[in-house]
Every structure is written in C-alpha cells, then in structure tokens.
Amino acid sequence: MIKKRVSEFLIICIIGCIWGCKNRENDSVSETKSITLERFDQDLQKFISGNMSDTARFIKEYSDFLPIYCYGILNLIQNNPQDSLYSKTGLNKFFSNSAIKKLYKDTESEFKTTDDIESGLSDAFSRYSLLFPQAYLPRVLTHVSGLNQSIITTDSIISISLDHYLGASYPGYQNIYNPYQLPTKERSRIPVEVMQVLLYTQYPQENENKTLLDEMVYEGFILYTLQQLFPQKDIGEILGYSDNNISWCKKNEHAIWDKIIRQRHLFSTDLLLKNKYLGPAPFTSPISPNSPGRIGRWIGWRIVSEYMERCNCSLHELLEYPIDGEQILKVSKYKGKG
Structure with missing residues (x-):
C-alpha cells in the first residue's frame, strides 16, 4: 500500500514538472525569523x-x-x-x-x-x-x-x-x-x-528494511535541503568535506558508482555495510582508502540533485513520504556521471 502511494505520488510529481511545479525559493527571504540563543x-x-x-x-x-x-x-x-x-x-x-x-x-x-x-x-x-x-x-x-x-x-x-x-x-x-x-x-x-x-x-524514515539506496537518497534529500537553507555554502561546506575531498569525488564519480553496482551493494539492507557508506570514518572502506568518509551521502546528494532537476517539487511533500530510493533513482536517470 505504501509502495503504491509513493508511486502515485511520483507520477503526480512528474506531471507537475510538465506544468511547472513550485520553484525553489530564491536566495532572498521576505520575512526573517529572529533567533536568539538562550544561554x-x-x-x-x-x-x-x-x-x-x-x-x-x-x-x-x-x-x-x-x-x-x-x-x-x-x-x-x-x-x-x-x-x-x-x-x-x-x-x-x-x-x-x-x-x-x-x-x-x-x-x-x-x-x-x-x-x-x-x-x-x-x-x-x-x-x-x-x-x-x-x-x-x-x-x-x-x-x-x-x-x-x-x-x-x-x-x-x-x-x-x-x-x-x-x-x-x-x-x-x-x-x-x-x-x-x-x-x-x-x-x-x-x-x-x-x-x-x-x-x-521532523522527517524521520520509519521503514526498518531500508536498502543502502533508500538511505543514500534520504541523506541526499537532507543535504539538498540544507543547500536551500544555506545557499551561500557549497556542498563541501555542508558535508564537512575539504576541497580535496570534493575534487576526489568529482574525479572518481563514475568509478564510485560503478563499484557500488558491481559489488551489488545498492539494495543491501545489511546495517554494517550501510554504516561503512554513511557513518563517520576516515574513508569509505568499500570504495577506496583514498576516498573521504560517508561517500554514500555524497552519491545520494548527486542522485537527488539530478532528480530535482527533472522534478523541482516541494521538499516538504517529498520528505513526508517514505523514501523509495529505486523510484527516485529511476526518475533521476543518474548513471554515475557528473
């Protein structure tokens, strides 16, 4: 039933793109919320x-x-x-x-x-x-x-x-x-x-049987949303990556994706494996000792970025639904290329 709801939502989303879905908020905001830290x-x-x-x-x-x-x-x-x-x-x-x-x-x-x-x-x-x-x-x-x-x-x-x-x-x-x-x-x-x-x-994912792809895409939506909240920051700053980390990811993007596919990790639900891709670490061990840690988040962001180029819809509505990584990947047409 959930799968059906998500698929129906994605169809609506794609149709919405044709008619011009809600545009991203621009870099200016009309009303500022004043936040004071309580010490x-x-x-x-x-x-x-x-x-x-x-x-x-x-x-x-x-x-x-x-x-x-x-x-x-x-x-x-x-x-x-x-x-x-x-x-x-x-x-x-x-x-x-x-x-x-x-x-x-x-x-x-x-x-x-x-x-x-x-x-x-x-x-x-x-x-x-x-x-x-x-x-x-x-x-x-x-x-x-x-x-x-x-x-x-x-x-x-x-x-x-x-x-x-x-x-x-x-x-x-x-x-x-x-x-x-x-x-x-x-x-x-x-x-x-x-x-x-x-x-x-506010937008947790409750499904206990999430695949690596589901979790990467969820993290991708989080990172993509943070980009909208901090438009003055690049993705490296948001991820906590150095310029060298980002450069390595861009240079090796196709090889990273190819290795995930060849190792058949994409649809794994193994918690230890998912943590190797998404958990804090000096490098992402299934990929390379030269890679930055948590590279699964970066790949998830790339998938979501491609998806949003094709369907620039409401993040609020997207995050309210259980993430179906396979459907998002299909719509994104992501193939591991920058």
Whole structure:
C-alpha cells in the first residue's frame, strides 16, 4: 500500500514538472525569523553559584530541559528526585572537576558573543519556514556537556553543546577525536548541524528494511535541503568535506558508482555495510582508502540533485513520504556521471 502511494505520488510529481511545479525559493527571504540563543550554560552557572535572584524562575523556564541535562546528558545520579536540581549536589560535583572547569572556561571565552550563529540560524529558519510551512520552530538553547552529545533535541527544544565547537586546533580535542573528526568542531558548523538535526527529527524514515539506496537518497534529500537553507555554502561546506575531498569525488564519480553496482551493494539492507557508506570514518572502506568518509551521502546528494532537476517539487511533500530510493533513482536517470 505504501509502495503504491509513493508511486502515485511520483507520477503526480512528474506531471507537475510538465506544468511547472513550485520553484525553489530564491536566495532572498521576505520575512526573517529572529533567533536568539538562550544561554542556559550561563544561567546554570548563576544558579549553581547562588548568584541568581530568582531560582524559581530559572527552574520553571528550563523545566523541560533541566532534567534532560542533569540525568540524560551529564548522567548525574538521582538518589533523591530533588537532589541534583535543587540542592545542586550533582551539578556542583560535575563542574568542580578540573577538566570540566577548564573546558567551561574555554567555551565561555570562545562564545562571549554569538551574533554570527544567531544570524546564520535566523536566515536558515526563515528559509525553513518557507520550504516547510507546517514545521515548528523550536527554542534554541546552549549548554556545556563535557563533550557528550553535540546537539540535543526534544519536541520543543534544540540545545547546542558549545564545547563541541571550539575549533579544530583546540588542544583539548587532540587526544579525544580522530583527525578526520576535527574539521566538524568549528563554530561555523553550528547553524548547519542544528538545521540538519531538525530535519532528521521532523522527517524521520520509519521503514526498518531500508536498502543502502533508500538511505543514500534520504541523506541526499537532507543535504539538498540544507543547500536551500544555506545557499551561500557549497556542498563541501555542508558535508564537512575539504576541497580535496570534493575534487576526489568529482574525479572518481563514475568509478564510485560503478563499484557500488558491481559489488551489488545498492539494495543491501545489511546495517554494517550501510554504516561503512554513511557513518563517520576516515574513508569509505568499500570504495577506496583514498576516498573521504560517508561517500554514500555524497552519491545520494548527486542522485537527488539530478532528480530535482527533472522534478523541482516541494521538499516538504517529498520528505513526508517514505523514501523509495529505486523510484527516485529511476526518475533521476543518474548513471554515475557528473
């Protein structure tokens, strides 16, 4: 039944192209959504130190996030339901650690101002509202996690762990992250990664039997949408690829596609194999040790780019349906050529 619905939708989509489907939003937006980061990290320190005049207001204002932060992110032990939130025992212990003190101090120094991040998010949220009129716009908070998850999302909140974005050369990262991970630690990555998490959250793919092609195409739609939200960024910036990575992909595009086909990986549902193509890694092992990691995402973006050239339809409608990679590939006419 789902397959039939998707096929019917694609037929409508193709007919729509003939009559002139909805055009892409241009590079200007008529109404800007103003995004202000809520500095939970700074308010929390006032709360812990006792320098906050209205602790009840703090607890109420962050009531949806504070338990998640204490018990989900920091993994504080909850001996008493009130203990870590009100007597601050667990929070004091966490922030008394010398390594965390240093990390927090460096984070607050790097993020004294966040105008650039707020500007990038405001512009992206404005475009997002045009592309996805029914989507919600969450509150955007900031926190320090001790290098736990970089971005946390709930039904109504996205919170950014600022200590993940202190720069690729930050000394504290050198013995924690692999070299291929360091380029993702720049503050300039924050707006893109926030919007990426929002897209994953609002448009998840529920099908448990997804093929590699299905997942590559889904990732391709995410990347293509991010291009519309950040038209000033090229695909390399959005992917976190270097110029050399992009150059390698373009030069070897046909060989990449040919190898995926020859190895009969395209319709595999094997989780380990899919992770080799799509998961963070120094290179994509089924392709070449010279390739960048997550090359399946780049191929997915190429397929979706060709598809959208032939059927420039609403991203909102496309992402609402379960992704049928085989149908999208067929319409795209993608053959592994740039």
